[in-house]
Amino acid sequence: xxxxxLDDIRKSFGKTAVLHGVDLSLHSGExxxxxxxxxxxxxxxxxxxxxxxxxxxxxxxxxxxxxxNRDPSQRDIAMVFQNYALYPHMSVxxxxxxxxxxxxxxxxxxxxxxxxxxGLLELSHLLDRKPAQLSGGxxxxxxxxxxxxxxxxxxLFDEPLSNLDATLRVxxxxxxxxxxxxxxxxxxxxxxxxxEAMTLGDRLLVLHKGVPVQLATPMEVFHRPANxxxxxxxxxxxMNLLAGKLxxxxxxxxxxxxxxxxxxxxxxxxxxxxxxxxGIRPEHLRLADDGFALPVDLVEPLxxxxxxxxxxxxxxxxxIKLAHAHVTERVLRVRIPPEHLHVFDAASGLRLEPGT
Amino acid sequence: xxxxxxFPGTWFPILLVLPQxxxxxxxxxxxxxxxxxxxxxxxxxxxxxxxxxxxxxxSDLFGDPLYIDSITRTLVFCAAVAMLSMSVALLLAVCADxxxxxxxxxxxxxxxxxxxxxxxxxxxxxxxxxxxxxxxxAWLNHIGIAWDYKLNDDQAMGMVIVASAWKQVSYNFIFFxxxxxxxxxxxxxxxxxxxxxxxxxxxxVVLPLLMPTVFFLIVVNLVYAAFDTFGTIQALTQGxxxxxxxxLVVKVYRDGVVNLDIGASSAExxxxxxGVIVLTAMQxxxxxxxxxx
Numbered sequence: 001x002x003x004x005x006l007d008d009i010r011k012s013f014g015k016t017a018v019l020h021g022v023d024l025s026l027h028s029g030e031x032x033x034x035x036x037x038x039x040x041x042x043x044x045x046x047x048x049x050x051x052x053x054x055x056x057x058x059x060x061x062x063x064x065x066x067x068x069n070r071d072p073s074q075r076d077i078a079m080v081f082q083n084y085a086l087y088p089h090m091s092v093x094x095x096x097x098x099x100x101x102x103x104x105x106x107x108x109x110x111x112x113x114x115x116x117x118x119g120l121l122e123l124s125h126l127l128d129r130k131p132a133q134l135s136g137g138x139x140x141x142x143x144x145x146x147x148x149x150x151x152x153x154x155x156l157f158d159e160p161l162s163n164l165d166a167t168l169r170v171x172x173x174x175x176x177x178x179x180x181x182x183x184x185x186x187x188x189x190x191x192x193x194x195x196e197a198m199t200l201g202d203r204l205l206v207l208h209k210g211v212p213v214q215l216a217t218p219m220e221v222f223h224r225p226a227n228x229x230x231x232x233x234x235x236x237x238x239m240n241l242l243a244g245k246l247x248x249x250x251x252x253x254x255x256x257x258x259x260x261x262x263x264x265x266x267x268x269x270x271x272x273x274x275x276x277x278x279g280i281r282p283e284h285l286r287l288a289d290d291g292f293a294l295p296v297d298l299v300e301p302l303x304x305x306x307x308x309x310x311x312x313x314x315x316x317x318x319x320i321k322l323a324h325a326h327v328t329e330r331v332l333r334v335r336i337p338p339e340h341l342h343v344f345d346a347a348s349g350l351r352l353e354p355g356t
Numbered sequence: 357x358x359x360x361x362x363f364p365g366t367w368f369p370i371l372l373v374l375p376q377x378x379x380x381x382x383x384x385x386x387x388x389x390x391x392x393x394x395x396x397x398x399x400x401x402x403x404x405x406x407x408x409x410x411x412x413x414x415s416d417l418f419g420d421p422l423y424i425d426s427i428t429r430t431l432v433f434c435a436a437v438a439m440l441s442m443s444v445a446l447l448l449a450v451c452a453d454x455x456x457x458x459x460x461x462x463x464x465x466x467x468x469x470x471x472x473x474x475x476x477x478x479x480x481x482x483x484x485x486x487x488x489x490x491x492x493x494a495w496l497n498h499i500g501i502a503w504d505y506k507l508n509d510d511q512a513m514g515m516v517i518v519a520s521a522w523k524q525v526s527y528n529f530i531f532f533x534x535x536x537x538x539x540x541x542x543x544x545x546x547x548x549x550x551x552x553x554x555x556x557x558x559x560x561v562v563l564p565l566l567m568p569t570v571f572f573l574i575v576v577n578l579v580y581a582a583f584d585t586f587g588t589i590q591a592l593t594q595g596x597x598x599x600x601x602x603x604l605v606v607k608v609y610r611d612g613v614v615n616l617d618i619g620a621s622s623a624e625x626x627x628x629x630x631g632v633i634v635l636t637a638m639q640x641x642x643x644x645x646x647x648x649x
Contacts, residue, residue, distance in 0.1 A: 052545050073551035085542035089564040098560070099550030150550075 002063045002153035002186050003028050004049065009058035011044055018044050019210045021058070029184040031177075033201030035191055037233070041210040042190045046156050049188060051075050062153055073102075078147035079156040083163060084139045086131040086146075092118075093127040096145045110149075117145040120179070137168045144176070148183065155180065155187040161196065173199060194234050198222070206230050224342075228349040231279045231342055237307055237319045239279045243346065246274040253278055253343070255336075257312055259292060264338040266354030270345075277349070279342035282307065282321040291335035294318060299327045308332065388629065395622035406618075413623035422599070423607070423624070430582060430603040433517060437585070438577035441521035442570070445528030450558070452529070453536045463533070470526035474587025481519045481592060505593065509600035512593050516601045519592060520585040527580075528573055535569035536562070575639040579632060604628055 006024040010017070018041045026032050034042045047053045049060060051072035060068045067075050078099070086095050093114055100110045118124045121141040131139055140160065147155055160176070161169045177200055180187050191197055197204050198218045206214045206221065206229075214226035225231035231239045244255040250267035253276055254260045261278075268276075294310035297317070306327050310318045320334060343352045363369045395413050399406035417423050452463055469477070485493040487504040496503040505512040539562060547561045563570075586605045589595065595602035595610060602610065604624065612621025 050545075050549060052548065071553070072548045073553055077549065079546070079549045081542045081546060083540070083542055085540065085546040087543060087546070087561060089567075098547075098552070102551045102556065146546075146550075 003061075004154060004186060004188070005059075005061040005064075006045075006049070007059040007061065009045065009048060009060065010056045011041070011048060011053065012056045017210060019048075019055075022205075022207075022212050024205060024212075024215070026186050026188070029186055030202045031180050031187045031189060031200060032203050032205060033189045033191060033197045034205045034207060035194060035197035035201075035233075036207035038192060039209075040207040042192075042207050043158055045207070046079075046158050046188060046190045049154070050077055050079050050156055075154075076150075076152050077154040077156060078150040078152040079158065080143045080147050080160045082159040084131070084143040086139055086142055088131050091128050091130060092123060092134070092142050092145075095131070095142055096149050099146065099150050113149040113151070114145070117148045120148070121145050121175075136164055137172065140164060140168075140172055141175075144179065148179070152185065155185050157187065157189040157191075159191055159193075160189075162191075162193070169196075176200065194236065198234070204234075206233065208233075224351065225279070226351055228277050228279070228344045231344070235281060237282045237321065239281050239342070240285075240318050241344075242278045242280070242316065242318075244276045244278050245272075246270050246276055247272055253341070257292070257314060257316055257318075259336060261336055261338050261341065263341065263343065263354060268343055268352045268354060270352070275346035276352070277344040277346045279344065280336055280340060282319040284337060284340035285318070285320040286335045286337055287322070287332060288335035289333055291333040294320070294332045294334045296327065296330055296332060301327075310334070391622045391625050391629070393622075394618050395626045396619075398619045409619070413619045414627075417620065417623050417627070425599070426602055426604055426607050429513075429599075429601075433513070433520075433585075433601075433603050434578050434581040436517045437521045437524065437581035438574060440517065441524040442528050442532075442573055442577060444521070445525045446532050448525070449529050449532035449536055452533055466529050467526045469523055472523070474523065474584075475591045477519060477523050478588050478591030481515065485515055505597075507597055509597060512597055512600045516585070516589050516592055520581060520588050523588065524577060524580055528577065531569055531573055532566070535566045539565045571642055572639065575635050575642075579635055582628070582631065 004024070004026040006022055009019055009022045009024075011019040022045060024032070034045060036042045044053065048055050051067070051070060051074075055068065058068075059066055062075065062077075087098065090098065096114045096117060097110050100113065105113075114127070115124070118127055121144060123138070123141055123145060126134065126138060126142075131142065134142065140163075143160065157176070161172055164172060173196055176189075189196075189200055191200075201218055203216060204214070204218055204221050205212055206226075208229045214221055214230050216224075216226075221230060221234055225234060225239075228241055232241060242255050242257060244253040246252075246268060247254045247260065248262070249272060250263075250270055252260055252262040255278060294312065296308055297311040298309040300307040300309070304323075306322045306324065308320050308322060308327055310320065310332060312318060318334070320332070344350060345352055363372065394406075396408060396410060397406045398409045398413070448466055452459060452466065472480070482490065484490050485503075485505060487493045487497055487506065493503050493505075502508075503511060505515045543561065543565070544557070547557045552560060582603070583605055585603070586609065589601055589603065589606050590609070593601045595606040605628065608621050608624045608628065611617045611624065
């Protein structure tokens with residue numbers, strides 16, 4: 001159980017700035033997920049915390065102690081790597097015991113901890129095997145076990161599930177969450193997968209090009225995305241983003257596709273004519289006889305629901321998720337419900353709340 | 357994912373491998389056959405008469421204390437060369453594996469000695485170590501250390517070992533560097549996270565993962581030291597002083613080419629050939645086993 005604080009962390013490789021000032025504070029026992037597209041700097045951030053890279057500036061504090069310049073061995077952190085990074089020449093037992101032997105624990109204690117972790121991860125019958133004799137999921141669990149036995153202050157996960165197949169990923173995702181809850185170890189989890197991010201995190205940090213754009217609970221990020229990037233990144237299928245203008249003294253938006261929609265939650269500050277980006281999630285679009293016409297471009301039946309991609313005459317694509325399975329119409333009539341609008345300033349991309 | 361091309365017919369494929377087979381036959385099989393044949397004969401120095409003696413050359417050989425001495429000397433020499441060149445190469449490779457300024461330049465410099473011909477290398481070493489005119493040799497005598505590899509057996513042996521090892525460092529360096537770079541970075545980082553530092557990490561994680569390279573190089577270095585050092589030794593000491601640096605290959609040359617005892621020399625080279633075959637078989641077997649995994 002430990003707290004982690006990042007204070008204005010910046011990192012450049014040569015002239016390329018990768019992280020532009022990240023501030024972060026983790027409570028004890030919290031699981032924070034860093035999510036972003038590839039190249040956003042999320043793995044670099046994790047490696048800085050691990051001590052595998054040194055920040056260009058800024059401080060890292062674990063339990064209020066400044067560890068910025070400490071070697072990884074001095075930080076008491078365990079990390080689960082994307083490709084597992086097991087020691088290929090060691091048995092499963094030795095893989096898990098390695099870090100404990102270096103810390104000079106007694107053989108009995110090592111045995112106890114490894115046996116306990118192996119039991120927890122259902123690895124007990126595999127302790128004598130070499131990593132090459134294990135399946136992907138088993139290797140993943142050994143990597144987890146290696147982190148668990150250390151009983152560290154902090155867990156770091158670097159996209160630990162991305163090398164697994166889809167079914168296994170779902171199982172392991174739940175397993176990781178359960179273990180982390182049970183052990184109560186403060187954790188930092190990096191992923192590009194938004195489902196992992198939503199399901200695993202107590203809080204999410206969305207990184208975009210090295211800049212933290214939103215730090216909030218998964219639900220908050222989903223319901224109130226801080227800018228158009230987050231709006232498009234979180235949620236599947238992605239939110240529809242439409243261009244429009246502020247009208248009626250801030251009470252409504254005139255969309256480029258020809259609809260004018262009043263704001264259900266109150267007027268926005270700004271002069272009429274100000275360029276806006278309006279977000280609407282595919283599942284919030286409604287079919288209505290009095291709606292506008294949406295020619296169907298593509299239908300993706302997913303079983304329990306159907307995703308329809310329509311193409312307006314202007315060329316704008318609009319995605320709509322429908323609960324029923326059969327879409328045979330060539331043209332759908334669609335209505336945008338005012339209560340589900342997300343309003344962003346088109347210039348800055350930032351979310352506009354009512355009344356401000 | 358092996359890519360194979362199957363050529364149709366019988367004669368076309370044979371035609372394609374014929375040049376290689378011809379080279380092997382002319383430059384390997386034929387001389388080897390000659391050596392085996394003449395190892396069972398005894399000839400006069402002028403080569404006019406030769407007669408079959410069976411395995412007598414071999415029994416003479418192993419009954420000759422000078423030959424046994426030469427075997428011991430060769431073993432010591434090979435072990436020393438292999439150990440010295442491999443440990444220096446490993447050290448240099450570990451240094452070159454890091455992110456350092458001028459890494460490319462450093463690597464090129466290390467690979468250069470490999471391109472130096474054995475006789476040339478020997479001349480360089482003579483210019484360095486000659487007791488009267490050599491840079492280091494003359495200086496040693498100047499400060500009161502009696503250095504003369506032309507008189508002192510151990511000094512002569514030491515010098516041919518160092519000179520031979522030096523030439524092989526480049527080769528070993530390339531393999532060690534490649535071996536080090538093929539170790540996944542994440543595994544090293546995992547060891548760092550587990551708290552392993554410096555020598556401990558090297559010994560418990562890096563070295564075990566480098567073992568295939570080490571085994572491969574041991575065999576290659578033994579073969580090198582046993583056979584390819586002839587040029588270096590011949591140019592430096594000609595096997596002397598006395599027989600102090602007369603390894604098996606040097607002895608083959610001395611007995612056959614200098615002393616014109618073709619039968620004995622051939623028998624010695626056949627023994628060496630068996631040695632190479634055994635070493636190569638070991639290497640194939642070992643590499644084959646690794647390949648199955």
